[in-house]
Amino acid sequence: MSKNDNRNFVEQIADIETDFPRWYTDVVIKTQLVDYGPVKGTMVIRPYGYAIWENIQKELDKRFKATGHQNAYFPLLIPMSFFTKEAEHVEGFAPEVAVVTHAGGEELTEPLAIRPTSETIFGNMYSKWIQSYRDLPVLINQWANVMRWEKTTRPFLRTSEFLWQEGHTAHATEDEAMEETMKMLDVYREFAENCLSIPVITGRKTEKEKFAGAVATFGMEAMMKDGKSLQAGTSHFLGQNFAKAFNIKFLDKDGAQKYVYTSSWGVSTRLIGALIMAHGDARGLVLPPAVAPYQAVIVPIAAKKGGVMEACAQLKAKLEEAGVRVLLDDTDNSPGWKFNEWEMRGVPVRIEVGPRDLEEGKIVLFRRDTCTKDFYPLANAVQEVETLLGTIQKDMLEAARVRRDSRIIDADDVDGILKGVESGNFVKAGWCGCRECEDKIKERTAATARVFAPENTHEKCAVCGKKALHTVFFARAY
Amino acid sequence: MSKNDNRNFVEQIADIETDFPRWYTDVVIKTQLVDYGPVKGTMVIRPYGYAIWENIQKELDKRFKATGHQNAYFPLLIPMSFFTKEAEHVEGFAPEVAVVTHAGGEELTEPLAIRPTSETIFGNMYSKWIQSYRDLPVLINQWANVMRWEKTTRPFLRTSEFLWQEGHTAHATEDEAMEETMKMLDVYREFAENCLSIPVITGRKTEKEKFAGAVATFGMEAMMKDGKSLQAGTSHFLGQNFAKAFNIKFLDKDGAQKYVYTSSWGVSTRLIGALIMAHGDARGLVLPPAVAPYQAVIVPIAAKKGGVMEACAQLKAKLEEAGVRVLLDDTDNSPGWKFNEWEMRGVPVRIEVGPRDLEEGKIVLFRRDTCTKDFYPLANAVQEVETLLGTIQKDMLEAARVRRDSRIIDADDVDGILKGVESGNFVKAGWCGCRECEDKIKERTAATARVFAPENTHEKCAVCGKKALHTVFFARAY
Numbered sequence: 001m002s003k004n005d006n007r008n009f010v011e012q013i014a015d016i017e018t019d020f021p022r023w024y025t026d027v028v029i030k031t032q033l034v035d036y037g038p039v040k041g042t043m044v045i046r047p048y049g050y051a052i053w054e055n056i057q058k059e060l061d062k063r064f065k066a067t068g069h070q071n072a073y074f075p076l077l078i079p080m081s082f083f084t085k086e087a088e089h090v091e092g093f094a095p096e097v098a099v100v101t102h103a104g105g106e107e108l109t110e111p112l113a114i115r116p117t118s119e120t121i122f123g124n125m126y127s128k129w130i131q132s133y134r135d136l137p138v139l140i141n142q143w144a145n146v147m148r149w150e151k152t153t154r155p156f157l158r159t160s161e162f163l164w165q166e167g168h169t170a171h172a173t174e175d176e177a178m179e180e181t182m183k184m185l186d187v188y189r190e191f192a193e194n195c196l197s198i199p200v201i202t203g204r205k206t207e208k209e210k211f212a213g214a215v216a217t218f219g220m221e222a223m224m225k226d227g228k229s230l231q232a233g234t235s236h237f238l239g240q241n242f243a244k245a246f247n248i249k250f251l252d253k254d255g256a257q258k259y260v261y262t263s264s265w266g267v268s269t270r271l272i273g274a275l276i277m278a279h280g281d282a283r284g285l286v287l288p289p290a291v292a293p294y295q296a297v298i299v300p301i302a303a304k305k306g307g308v309m310e311a312c313a314q315l316k317a318k319l320e321e322a323g324v325r326v327l328l329d330d331t332d333n334s335p336g337w338k339f340n341e342w343e344m345r346g347v348p349v350r351i352e353v354g355p356r357d358l359e360e361g362k363i364v365l366f367r368r369d370t371c372t373k374d375f376y377p378l379a380n381a382v383q384e385v386e387t388l389l390g391t392i393q394k395d396m397l398e399a400a401r402v403r404r405d406s407r408i409i410d411a412d413d414v415d416g417i418l419k420g421v422e423s424g425n426f427v428k429a430g431w432c433g434c435r436e437c438e439d440k441i442k443e444r445t446a447a448t449a450r451v452f453a454p455e456n457t458h459e460k461c462a463v464c465g466k467k468a469l470h471t472v473f474f475a476r477a478y
Numbered sequence: 479m480s481k482n483d484n485r486n487f488v489e490q491i492a493d494i495e496t497d498f499p500r501w502y503t504d505v506v507i508k509t510q511l512v513d514y515g516p517v518k519g520t521m522v523i524r525p526y527g528y529a530i531w532e533n534i535q536k537e538l539d540k541r542f543k544a545t546g547h548q549n550a551y552f553p554l555l556i557p558m559s560f561f562t563k564e565a566e567h568v569e570g571f572a573p574e575v576a577v578v579t580h581a582g583g584e585e586l587t588e589p590l591a592i593r594p595t596s597e598t599i600f601g602n603m604y605s606k607w608i609q610s611y612r613d614l615p616v617l618i619n620q621w622a623n624v625m626r627w628e629k630t631t632r633p634f635l636r637t638s639e640f641l642w643q644e645g646h647t648a649h650a651t652e653d654e655a656m657e658e659t660m661k662m663l664d665v666y667r668e669f670a671e672n673c674l675s676i677p678v679i680t681g682r683k684t685e686k687e688k689f690a691g692a693v694a695t696f697g698m699e700a701m702m703k704d705g706k707s708l709q710a711g712t713s714h715f716l717g718q719n720f721a722k723a724f725n726i727k728f729l730d731k732d733g734a735q736k737y738v739y740t741s742s743w744g745v746s747t748r749l750i751g752a753l754i755m756a757h758g759d760a761r762g763l764v765l766p767p768a769v770a771p772y773q774a775v776i777v778p779i780a781a782k783k784g785g786v787m788e789a790c791a792q793l794k795a796k797l798e799e800a801g802v803r804v805l806l807d808d809t810d811n812s813p814g815w816k817f818n819e820w821e822m823r824g825v826p827v828r829i830e831v832g833p834r835d836l837e838e839g840k841i842v843l844f845r846r847d848t849c850t851k852d853f854y855p856l857a858n859a860v861q862e863v864e865t866l867l868g869t870i871q872k873d874m875l876e877a878a879r880v881r882r883d884s885r886i887i888d889a890d891d892v893d894g895i896l897k898g899v900e901s902g903n904f905v906k907a908g909w910c911g912c913r914e915c916e917d918k919i920k921e922r923t924a925a926t927a928r929v930f931a932p933e934n935t936h937e938k939c940a941v942c943g944k945k946a947l948h949t950v951f952f953a954r955a956y
Contacts, residue, residue, distance in 0.1 A: 037553040038560070038602055039590060047548035047618060054549060070525035071532060075515040076592075076623055076639050077576075082516070098555075098581035100592065103638075104627030105573050112517060114554075114578065114592075124516055140525060145554055145623065149582030160581075161554050 013344070016282050020226040025154070027276060027284050031345045034155040041153040041160035045269065048345065049156075051293035052272055053163065057143065059195045059290065060165065060267070063187050069139045069167060074121050076145070077112040082120035085245040089119065092212020096148045098160070114147040119213060119238070119264055122168040123246030130260060132251045133172050137180070141167040146268075156273035157230075157478050164268035170248060170260040177261035178237050184265040185218045185235040192232060196271065197288040197396035198222045198278045199404055200232060201426070201473055203451030208438055211264075215239035221450045221473065223404040224277035227424020229450050229475035232274050235265035273478070278400055279369075285346025286368055288396050289389040294327040296385055297342045301335050301354030312353050315363075315381055322382050324389070343368060348392050349385055369396050408473075413462050417474050418445040426450070426475045430458025430468025437463035447474040491822070494760050498704040503632070505754060505762050509823045512633045519631040519638035523747065526823065527634075529771035530750055531641065535621065537673045537768065538643065538745070541665050547617045547645060552599050554623075555590040560598035563723040567597065570690020574626045576638070592625040597691060597716070597742055600646040601724030608738060610729045611650050615658070619645040624746075634751035635708075635956050642746035648726060648738040655739035656715050662743040663696045663713040670710060674749065675766040675874035676700045676756045677882055678710060679904070679951055681929030686916055689742075693717035699928045699951065701882040702755035705902020707928050707953035710752050713743035751956070756878055757847075763824025764846055766874050767867040772805040774863055775825045777816045779832030781808070790831050793841075793859055800860050802867070821846060826870050827863060847874050886951075891940050895952050896923040904928070904953045908936025908946030915941035925952040 012030055014022035028034050033049030036042070045053065061071070077100060083090040093116045100112040115121065126138060147161045156162075167184060171177040185202055192200045200220040210217035214236040222232045242248070243259035252258050279286040289295045296319060300312045312328050319326040327347075329338045335352075342350055352364035352373075363381055366373035369392050376384040407425045411417045420427035422445075431437060431449065440463050442448055453471040461468050490508055492500035506512050511527030514520070523531065539549070555578060561568040571594045578590040593599065604616060625639045634640075645662060649655040663680055670678045678698040688695035692714040700710045720726070721737035730736050757764040767773045774797060778790045790806050797804040805825075807816050813830075820828055830842035830851075841859055844851035847870050854862040885903045889895045898905035905925065909915060918941050920926055931949040939946050 035603065035606070038557055038599065039553060039555050042553040042555065044553065044603055045551040047550045050550045051548070053551075070529070072525050072528045073523040073531075073641060075517060075520040075522065076625070077517050077520065079516055095583050098578050100576050101579045102589075103576035104629070111580075121516065125513065125522055128513070147554070151582070163551060 013282075013284060016225070016280065023280075024277060027280055027344075028155045031285055033272065033276075036155070039160070041150060043155045043159045043161075045163070048293055049272060052275070052287070052291050053269060055291040055293070056195070056271055057165075060191055061143075063191060064141050064165075064167065067183065067187060069141045071142060072140045073142055073144070074118055074125070076115055078115050078118070078121050080111050080113050082124065083113065085120065086213045086241055088241075089213035089245075093117065093148075096150065098147050098149055115144070116146055116148045117264075117266075118142070118144070118146075118166055119168065119242050119262075120246070123242045123248060123262075126168075126170050126260070126262075127246045127248045130170060130248055130250050133253050136170060136172045136250060136260065137176065138170040139167075139180075140169070141165055154273075156269055156276070162269050164266050166264060166266040169263045170243075171262070172250065172252065172258070172260065174239070174261050177239075177263050181216075181218060181235045181237040181263045181265070184263070185220065185233075188220055188233040188235070188265070188267060192220060192222065193397055194393075195288065195290040196275055196278075197290075197393060197400060198232070198274060199397060199401040201451060203453065203473070205234075205451055206438060206449045206472070208435060209449055211236045213238065213241055215241065219451050221475070221477075222274050222278055223407065223426060223475075224274070224478070225280065225403075226277070227407055227421070227426075227475075229426065229473075229477040230270070230274050230277065231450070231477065232271060233265070233267040236263060238262040238264060279396060280346075283371070284344035286396070287346035287348060289348045289393045292325070292346065292348050294325050294347050295389055296324055296326045296349040296351055297338075297347045298326065298328045298351045298353060299335055299338045299342070300328075300330065301352055303330070305355035307358060308353060308355055311358055311378070315351065315353065315378075318382050319385060322386065324382070324385060343371075349388055351381070351385065367392055369399070410458070411462060412458070412460070414441060414444050417441060417447060417462060421445055421447040421474065421476050426473050428453055428457070428471055429462040429474055430456070430460050431470050431472045432461035432464055432466040433469035434464075437461055441474060445474070445476075447476050449473070450475050450477065491760075491762060494703070494758065501758070502755060505758060505822075506633045509763055511750065511754075514633070517638070519628060521633045521637045521639075523641070526771055527750060530753070530765070530769050531747060533769040533771070534673070534749055535643075538669055539621075541669060542619050542643075542645065545661060545665060547619045549620060550618045551620055551622070552596055552603070554593055556593050556596070556599050558589050558591050560602065561591065563598065564691045564719055566719075567691035567723075571595065571626075574628065576625050576627050593622070594624055594626045595742075595744075596620070596622070596624075596644055597646065597720050597740075598724070601720045601726060601740070604646075604648050604738070604740075605724045605726045608648060608726055608728050611731050614648060614650045614728060614738065615654065616648040617645075617658075618647070619643055632751075634747055634754070640747050642744050644742060644744040647741045648721075649740070650728065650730065650736070650738065652717070652739050655717075655741050659694075659696060659713045659715040659741045659743070662741070663698065663711075666698050666711040666713070666743070666745060670698060670700065671875055672871075673766065673768040674753055674756070675768075675871060675878060676710070676752060677875060677879040679929060681931065681951070683712075683929055684916060684927045684950070686913060687927055689714045691716065691719055693719065697929050699953070699955075700752050700756055701885065701904060701953075702752070702956070703758065704755070705885055705899070705904075705953075707904065707951075707955040708748070708752050708755065709928075709955065710749060711743070711745040714741060716740040716742060757874060758824075761849070762822035764874070765824035765826060767826045767871050770803070770824065770826050772803050772825050773867055774802055774804045774827040774829055775816075775820045776804065776806045776829045776831060777813055777820070778806075778808065779813050779830055783833035785836060786831060786833055789836055789856070793829065793831065793856075796860050797863060800864060802860070802863060821849075827866055829859070829863065845870055847877070888936070889940060890936070890938070892919060892922050895919060895925060895940060899923055899925040899952065899954050904951050906931055906935070906949050907940040907952055908934070908938050909948050909950045910939035910942055910944040911947035912942070915939055919952060923952070925954050927951070928953050928955065
């Protein structure tokens with residue numbers, strides 16, 4: 001986009017109310033978060049999008065390390081034979097694997113998969129590294145690219161290559177591995193709420209929806225503005241499935257050789273898609289301060305008038321010193337153009353500095369989440385901006401929570417589920433636990449079982465009427 | 479390695495004087511920096527090795543951002559046809575590319591290369607993003623994995639997959655692109671000296687040694703303890719080669735359509751190999767504090783005696799508060815075992831805390847670089863450790879510089895070059911500039927032209943005796 005383009009930005013973006021999918025595509029492209037790569041289904045994460053990912057990484061990495069994990073890096077290429085060692089795993093992942101058959105000018109003796117996930121290669125190395133109970137637990141995470149060949153792709157939500165982190169841990173006991181699984185799910189939940197301002201519903205997934213090779217998968221689900229659900233992170237209890245497939249054994253204190261228990265957990269650049277669709281509005285992005293590339297943008301008004309640019313530069317220096325990520329937009333564009341641009345790009349706070357206000361020792365702070373503005377004393381600007389950023393972070397979570405909670409309903413039958421999801425709700429309904437009923441709901445409503453509710457509040461299955469084993473959150477999902 | 483293993487560590491490592499290659503392999507494996515991956519030529523970077531990479535990333539990333547660069551992420555897979563657009567580039571990289579031919583269960587219509595470097599895909603996107611002089615310069619870096627299928631591999635030094643950063647910039651003028659090329663070379667030099675404590679020789683490379691597709695390549699060369707050179711980073715001035723191949727044009731201020739000028743520059747996990755071989759000794763690793771995973775390790779002596787563990791824990795908390803990366807080794811192993819382990823793993827400072835010294839208000843600080851120790855007052859421990867870390871960082875650079883400078887000699891003929899490199903020197907010699915003479919030196923001495931010296935101090939070419947155009951550093955190289 002040329003910097004002199006004076007079109008109205010809002011008109012460039014499809015209407016969020018009537019064409020949400022198009023609105024999403026317009027927003028991700030026009031705010032320069034991302035572009036399409038030359039190979040179908042790939043994306044280029046542009047600097048503005050990558051800066052969000054860097055902030056997500058920083059926040060999550062801090063939490064992983066505080067819970068005792070270390071980072072490492074495992075190879076991209078995995079022998080195809082590794083996948084066949086765990087029966088469910090190969091069934092789930094083989095169809096979407098990208099395969100290297102030639103390298104260095106020659107055909108390879110064994111084709112190699114580009115990792116779609118790394119349980120198998122971690123398993124292979126853990127079987128070598130783990131010998132004794134003294135070597136346990138092993139708590140390793142990696143930040144990496146992975147590849148899953150998908151038919152239908154959308155930037156951040158589903159692309160053939162994406163960036164993620166994958167934790168892989170090994171433990172002496174089942175309890176410890178389960179504790180780890182739940183601990184990391186909770187790390188994700190806390191991060192989603194406090195950094196992304198996204199309230200999430202966490203819980204166990206059905207057999208149908210679980211990770212291929214897991215004993216149990218726990219997910220966190222976030223409601224997007226169209227009422228659909230986005231799976232924003234998962235944590236898997238793998239039991240001894242991969243330990244047996246890769247022969248990861250240890251000598252326990254009692255002198256016996258035992259298989260370890262493992263877990264794995266991951267979140268990806270999908271989270272950027274979640275941010276966009278959980279908070280965005282008709283004007284474009286609305287970014288929570290904790291992960292916004294710029295937390296504040298300074299826009300000089302009548303920049304050529306005496307003292308304006310000096311005041312802007314001083315304010316910028318002071319904010320940077322206080323650790324605020326701030327941009328001073330000193331381009332030739334008009335203030336109105338800048339207002340539009342940075343609103344579209346979701347900067348949480350805009351600081352307007354004009355000659356008349358300056359004379360009165362005032363500045364204007366505009367908050368993106370509510371699109372409201374007010375005067376503040378210039379002398380106290382840094383503190384006011386910091387306070388406002390904290391307020392926005394909390395208010396965005398609260399607004400998202402109110403929005404979501406108003407759109408969770410209960411249903412007793414399939415018609416109720418259908419009506420509920422058609423009008424953009426998460427629907428809680430009873431389920432007997434059988435695959436047939438789960439499939440029937442999907443067929444009739446296009447909704448899937450997202451996670452089990454913490455308590456079973458329904459007596460009967462919405463499909464067959466038999467005793468409900470679980471109350472399940474049903475929703476249409478990304 | 480089992481934690482109760484009481485063997486003498488030093489005996490596990492081959493002798494550095496008589497078998498340097500084996501010493502290297504022993505050190506990287508036994509200190510758990512790295513392990514061999516299941517696919518030939520791949521490596522698993524283990525937590526202890528990856529922590530070094532994280533520190534390298536943090537230091538470099540800070541410098542890239544301070545010089546105006548932003549991070550982004552470009553796709554792993556590049557259409558094979560992209561490589562053929564720049565003639566030299568395809569010749570240099572096609573032979574070592576890994577190729578994806580199948581994905582999602584089907585054969586692809588066009589085979590895809592796993593990136594060996596990303597000039598082509600950056601070029602493709604830049605041609606789309608750059609329209610006007612207002613869009614320039616574009617200053618983007620990415621942290622990524624790349625793959626080059628190599629016949630002979632060694633952990634960190636040459637592996638089929640490695641981690642690196644690659645900066646790709648586009649500029650309106652030749653001068654600006656050249657300025658960028660030299661600026662980033664200098665960023666690398668300053669980083670190598672101040673963070674890795676490695677003195678480097680920087681300079682232009684010959685046509686033969688330059689990057690495939692560059693107009694000119696500038697490298698930094700580091701001397702390893704065996705006198706061989708390791709290319710530790712390169713910065714390329716690409717002229718308009720990639721601009722023309724990918725049609726990256728802009729409308730200049732004068733109204734004319736012009737091709738941009740580009741640069742690219744990179745360093746990789748090779749730097750970890752450089753660290754090991756520039757500083758390591760008979761006992762194992764010697765790590766400079768700026769990038770060491772742990773800067774200090776606390777070893778309790780007679781840990782069960784009253785007050786020792788408490789003092790250790792307090793000291794650890796204080797050091798952490800001061801920002802020192804510190805480990806308290808509270809395992810059951812003997813102090814002697816711990817001394818050996820952490821010396822082998824290269825921790826810059828060991829803090830010994832014993833009951834008798836504690837009574838006298840003292841601790842012992844051992845410095846790994848000189849293998850000397852002394853008493854220090856406990857009351858002042860944090861400051862003493864911080865000062866010592868700074869001293870070690872500087873002394874390691876100075877020691878490496880003295881070592882290297884004593885091993886740079888001049889030669890006037892090929893025999894002189896041969897004798898020089900055989901006894902582990904960098905040899906400065908005159909060169910007429912022709913490929914034949916360069917090839918002859920390589921044939922006869924196994925040394926290659928590393929970089930041009932800043933000044934030409936030789937009158938004649940060491941091979942043909944004609945007028946020397948450059949004085950060149952010749953060395954055997956990794």
